[in-house]
Amino acid sequence: MPNQAGRRVRCRTCNSEAIITKGGTGEITCSDVAADPPMLVGKRYRCEACATEALVIRVGLGEPVCCDAPMTLSKPKETKSAD
Numbered sequence: 755m756p757n758q759a760g761r762r763v764r765c766r767t768c769n770s771e772a773i774i775t776k777g778g779t780g781e782i783t784c785s786d787v788a789a790d791p792p793m794l795v796g797k798r799y800r801c802e803a804c805a806t807e808a809l810v811i812r813v814g815l816g817e818p819v820c821c822d823a824p825m826t827l828s829k830p831k832e833t834k835s836a837d
């Protein structure tokens with residue numbers, strides 16, 4: 755089932771849970787391997803391949819995987835500071 759905005763994905767192994775904020779053609783799974791940094795509540799992940807975005811709502815040990823690759827941790831947008 756492809757990623758659909760608003761759908762929750764949960765890992766049965768590490769108990770992490772994320773909500774898809776932007777849909778894509780891929781399917782999010784969990785790496786099931788302890789990641790560094792681990793999935794933390796409030797972190798956003800993005801798939802470079804299908805542009806899916808997910809927000810972590812429950813902490814877990816693994817990291818989200820989509821389109822056969824670990825998802826990229828989105829950094830909060832920084833406001834440009836004028837010199």
Ligand SMILES: [Zn+2]
Pocket residue numbers: 778779780781801802803804805806820821
């Ligand atoms: Zn993807």
